[in-house]
Amino acid sequence: MSSPVHPKLSVQILGFDGVQALDLVGPLEALASVRVAGHPAYDIRLVGLHGRRFSSETGIVFEADSDLSERATADTIIVPGGSGLRRPDTLKAASSWVLAQASSARRIVSVCTGAYALAAAGVLDGRRATTHWRFIADLAQRYPSMDVDPDAIFIKDGPIYTSAGITAGIDLALALAEEDFGPTAALDVAREMVVFLKRPGGQAQFSQPLSMQMRSGDRFADLIAWMAANPGADQCVEVLAAKASMSVRTFSRRFKEQIGRSPARYAEDLRLDAARARLERRHEPISVIAADFGFGSDDAFARVFSRRFGVRPSDYRDRFQTKDET
Amino acid sequence: MSSPVHPKLSVQILGFDGVQALDLVGPLEALASVRVAGHPAYDIRLVGLHGRRFSSETGIVFEADSDLSERATADTIIVPGGSGLRRPDTLKAASSWVLAQASSARRIVSVCTGAYALAAAGVLDGRRATTHWRFIADLAQRYPSMDVDPDAIFIKDGPIYTSAGITAGIDLALALAEEDFGPTAALDVAREMVVFLKRPGGQAQFSQPLSMQMRSGDRFADLIAWMAANPGADQCVEVLAAKASMSVRTFSRRFKEQIGRSPARYAEDLRLDAARARLERRHEPISVIAADFGFGSDDAFARVFSRRFGVRPSDYRDRFQTKDET
CATH class of the missing domain: 3.40.50.880 (Class I glutamine amidotransferase (GATase) domain)
Known part of the structure; x- marks a missing residue:
């Protein structure tokens, strides 16, 4: 030929x-x-x-x-x-x-x-x-x-x-x-x-998107630090606006201007990133992680996680698993 | 710190x-x-x-x-x-x-x-x-x-x-x-x-194991060529032994000595590799491929494929898919 x-x-x-x-x-x-x-x-x-x-x-x-x-x-x-x-x-x-x-x-x-x-x-x-x-x-x-x-x-x-x-x-x-x-x-x-x-x-x-988002939010730095430290807390927009001493409407607009995402989306991203970091260790059942971060069920966690990262939590863990930290 | x-x-x-x-x-x-x-x-x-x-x-x-x-x-x-x-x-x-x-x-x-x-x-x-x-x-x-x-x-x-x-x-x-x-x-x-x-x-x-196995099998070269060309044919050991003009027992022993695998295992590998090559194109439903290569059902195909390659046919296709050849 x-x-x-x-x-x-x-x-x-x-x-x-x-x-x-x-x-x-x-x-x-x-x-x-x-x-x-x-x-x-x-x-x-x-x-x-x-x-x-x-x-x-x-x-x-x-x-x-x-x-x-x-x-x-x-x-x-x-x-x-x-x-x-x-x-x-x-x-x-x-x-x-x-x-x-x-x-x-x-x-x-x-x-x-x-x-x-x-x-x-x-x-x-x-x-x-x-x-x-x-x-x-x-x-x-x-x-x-x-x-x-x-x-x-x-x-x-x-x-x-x-x-x-x-x-x-x-x-x-x-x-x-x-x-x-x-x-x-x-x-x-x-x-x-x-x-x-x-x-x-x-x-x-592969990325750590939160670390980038944090940069742009000086005005809301304290609030974001609280959100990050309390992933299981109720972080609905009413609670967040009250913490920032603003009306829900003003808070939502200003938050979005500065952070680039709505408060609800940002809270979800925060929980997802924290849950993801936990997934990188192997010793916890996925259901425990889902519960700790306030996802109503394993399915809800899997659905939200897949939408954001393109894989299910179990697959993510298989790819990035590490041994337990000593 | x-x-x-x-x-x-x-x-x-x-x-x-x-x-x-x-x-x-x-x-x-x-x-x-x-x-x-x-x-x-x-x-x-x-x-x-x-x-x-x-x-x-x-x-x-x-x-x-x-x-x-x-x-x-x-x-x-x-x-x-x-x-x-x-x-x-x-x-x-x-x-x-x-x-x-x-x-x-x-x-x-x-x-x-x-x-x-x-x-x-x-x-x-x-x-x-x-x-x-x-x-x-x-x-x-x-x-x-x-x-x-x-x-x-x-x-x-x-x-x-x-x-x-x-x-x-x-x-x-x-x-x-x-x-x-x-x-x-x-x-x-x-x-x-x-x-x-x-x-x-x-x-x-990632590999093409057949190409390596072929090397060692001069004695059975014609038979292997027939097997490769007829993946949908009945390739049970009785049929193969008859084609080689040997008893089933002698054929099995000699085949294994020269090729390193039993005739049944070799036939399965051959079908799997051919099916895998077909999976790399996108236009056929997986069920058609399973049927063409003589797997009894989609499930049987998936089971055998997973055992050999560690992933299901659909996942394999996602990783290695190419556009149709022109």
Whole structure:
């Protein structure tokens, strides 16, 4: 059976000091493993932002294939994340590179906090995008013209692809391979790398959303601290408004303005996150946790939990179980 | 709240030409992210087998922290896999390094085909271990004194830890971190990296065991080809023995000697693998697949499938679904 020889698709991945090494290596290895008719499907070059040699957050030293002096065009450009992008000079240089390549590249991809470089280049204006769960709130605040999705593993909006934290870059790379060369090519890579082609679970399952929400609520800080400390208490809006010495109507409006959610939704999120933390230990029956956090029944707990995290409490526990703390 | 300062645990990871980059970077990043009382918990050094500079299978160029001239001892040594280890000189040098470090290290770890270096050093004699699913049969054949488990994501046997292919190295690194610094430290890293602390599923879910079994069965090659081509046919042992022109008893014994499984078990595996391949497409109801492969009912199919792959057909499809082939 003879197959036509495909031209390789060119990919450039940006490397810089302070890159998150897995953001870079994960997608690179996934794409490098894609084969069509026995041949590698992508031609991948590592481009050094600060010259050929750069080192990761954790000190891994890489040597790039080229630096910025060589301005080759690419079908796909990929910007990994990393704390290096929080240095203004690095962010500026990376976003300039994105902008320069954007006119010729078919698609622009970010992994994790690489989304900052895309946002700074303006290519995410008016688009849906995601990033590492810990930076969702910050990215949304800095770049209000984009629509940040806190729960996606990856998002495609037009020619711009963004992914959640670190290992999500592999999930996104598999999606690119599937788009380019079909499902079988991507499935073979997933099998080879021992990863799921479609991962069971969204980013919400891995994140601690409360810690981000807490930041924005100075005015209600005491109230929120009380809510967090008393997850089993009655936290209906009337009780909360009384504690804040406001009318229910004023309280609801101001709370929503500052916290971004209704008091009822916020109380539910709080209980769910506390229940989730308890689920990560193994010694309690789920029914005890449901009761402690004021869910009327195991079923009610399972229903609310599934709606928020996309899995039932028992499945969540199976994935994140730890041994008891000593 | 003051915390005692922990001494960092020293880790050495071996790098060599032809390493699988993710085998090396995955565990390195996972361990580098572990923090105790705010400080990194591990002191990690990348050791170059062929000098300081080495390049991965896919051409990523790394610069190691040291080479073999510097013989520092370590608490934990890690050997990643990669096609480089299939070169006899590299395998020999890597296994010599393992042997030299084994006397002082608390534990010895391999990722993916890194298990070959441990096996060649003799440290896996009489122990249970695993490797990438594609190399399970070969490893078992070359080193018959070890017990190779085809379905584990990772295995600890005494001070020796081995893991399945590529991303399984991250799972193993999280287990090491949990062992050393407790479940919360490991959970924090899993969240940060957006990976499951305990991954749902064993290696069998990712592998293609039939392709390995086929290798060993020259004598029965025609019969196996017929079985594979006719998954819906009656493949009871009487039918198969008749096709091979042997008595049932002789056929059963010889088949088992050569293929390693009974004819009935082999026929079931064959049907399961074919059914699994069909599940990876989305357009058919599961009941149609169950019927096509001769399972008496959806329930019977689900039961047999779960026993073999650890998940129900519907869950399997959710994880590995691809769009229809065009």
